[in-house]
Amino acid sequence: MLSGMGGVTLIMPSSKIIERARQLNWDYNITCKPYDQIHIASAIESNCSEFITTDIKSIDRDGNIERLKAFNIKIISVEKSQYLPADTIQTEIIF
Numbered sequence: 001m002l003s004g005m006g007g008v009t010l011i012m013p014s015s016k017i018i019e020r021a022r023q024l025n026w027d028y029n030i031t032c033k034p035y036d037q038i039h040i041a042s043a044i045e046s047n048c049s050e051f052i053t054t055d056i057k058s059i060d061r062d063g064n065i066e067r068l069k070a071f072n073i074k075i076i077s078v079e080k081s082q083y084l085p086a087d088t089i090q091t092e093i094i095f
Contacts, residue, residue, distance in 0.1 A: 011042045020045055028067050032059045044071045050082070051075045 011017070020041035024030040030037065036059055043051045049072075053059055056077045065075045 009046075011046055013038055013042065014045075017041045017045050024068075028070070029062075030064050030067055031062050032064055040068065040073075040075075044073055048073060052078050052081045054078050 017038065018041070021034070021037040024037050024041060030040070032040070036053075036055075040051055040059075051068075051073055053075065054077070056065075056075065059065065059075055068075055
């Protein structure tokens with residue numbers, strides 16, 4: 001997780017995060033890949049203001065981004081983040 005000027009904070013999936021991921025699917029009909037649900041749940045539980053992704057199409061299938069507004073988190077593509085310096089933005093994963 002990005003933490004403002006503090007850099008990156010690693011978050012271990014806790015039982016609260018796993019339960020939030022389950023809730024996203026069952027109670028809010030957020031139907032993305034399970035690991036994306038855990039990542040989003042981690043961001044919600046950590047009170048992040050943005051969830052930055054390189055795969056916004058996958059996350060937004062079936063209108064997920066609109067439903068996630070209830071959690072006061074913006075799901076955005078990496079190039080639209082207000083927190084990442086422009087010279088560090090990578091729009092695709094390179095192996």
